[in-house]
Amino acid sequence: MNIIFLGGPGAGKGTQAENASEKLKIPAISTGVILREEAASGSERGIKAKSYMDSGALVPDEIIIDIIKQRVAKPDCAGGFILDGFPRTVPQAEYLEAAGINIDLVIDIDVSDERIIARMGGRRSCPNCGASYHVDYKPSRDKKSCDVCSTELITRDDDRPEVVLKRLKTYHEQTAPLKQFYVSKGKLKTVIGQEEVADTTRLTFEVINNFKQSGN
Numbered sequence: 001m002n003i004i005f006l007g008g009p010g011a012g013k014g015t016q017a018e019n020a021s022e023k024l025k026i027p028a029i030s031t032g033v034i035l036r037e038e039a040a041s042g043s044e045r046g047i048k049a050k051s052y053m054d055s056g057a058l059v060p061d062e063i064i065i066d067i068i069k070q071r072v073a074k075p076d077c078a079g080g081f082i083l084d085g086f087p088r089t090v091p092q093a094e095y096l097e098a099a100g101i102n103i104d105l106v107i108d109i110d111v112s113d114e115r116i117i118a119r120m121g122g123r124r125s126c127p128n129c130g131a132s133y134h135v136d137y138k139p140s141r142d143k144k145s146c147d148v149c150s151t152e153l154i155t156r157d158d159d160r161p162e163v164v165l166k167r168l169k170t171y172h173e174q175t176a177p178l179k180q181f182y183v184s185k186g187k188l189k190t191v192i193g194q195e196e197v198a199d200t201t202r203l204t205f206e207v208i209n210n211f212k213q214s215g216n
């Protein structure tokens with residue numbers, strides 16, 4: 001089963017993609033995590049990508065498509081995969097079609113801009129393994145270091161308030177049109193993001209289970 005998670009910055013698509021990955025036993029691929037790893041490694045592609053990310057813009061399609069092309073070709077994707085943060089533009093979605101990469105289900109995690117802005121201030125990330133937390137909704141066990149690798153948590157450069165506003169603008173202009181793209185293909189299901197992560201997870205699994213039971 002191949003699933004896409006759509007949603008604005010901080011809507012919780014990464015958390016839901018991880019939950020679904022664990023339950024369905026297929027990899028969750030986050031283009032944001034891959035780009036941050038590349039940036040941290042100091043590669044030419046990573047440094048170029050970081051300048052776009054830190055300004056709240058999207059990384060150019062050709063860079064990101066190249067990354068996805070290589071990643072979904074790996075053997076662990078043979079039994080299905082979850083895309084978190086890709087596609088983010090209509091040309092990226094068209095690439096998946098042109099490459100013959102079938103998508104079964106697109107889940108849009110819908111959260112208002114006001115809630116996103118309020119939430120992003122509390123988001124914390126692990127600079128080492130990319131795990132994501134929130135001081136109120138998803139705190140790490142000791143509230144300051146990563147549960148997975150014990151690295152001290154940070155606020156991502158692109159989670160600064162002024163960048164969040166730019167990312168929301170970018171989302172509405174370039175990513176939100178994907179909803180109509182997938183509605184027209186009968187693949188889009190919407191989950192209203194809830195205050196509690198567990199409630200959003202429950203609604204997300206209802207959508208996945210309904211899809212499976214519908215004989216797909």
Ligand code: AMP
Pocket residue numbers: 009010031032033035052053054056057058059060061064084085086087088089092158167
């Ligand atoms: P995320 O961790 O998914 O919020 O992504 C962080 C940043 O990485 C985004 O704000 C973009 O600058 C960049 N990015 C991630 N995925 C994509 C994509 N599919 N297309 C273009 N830029 C992306």
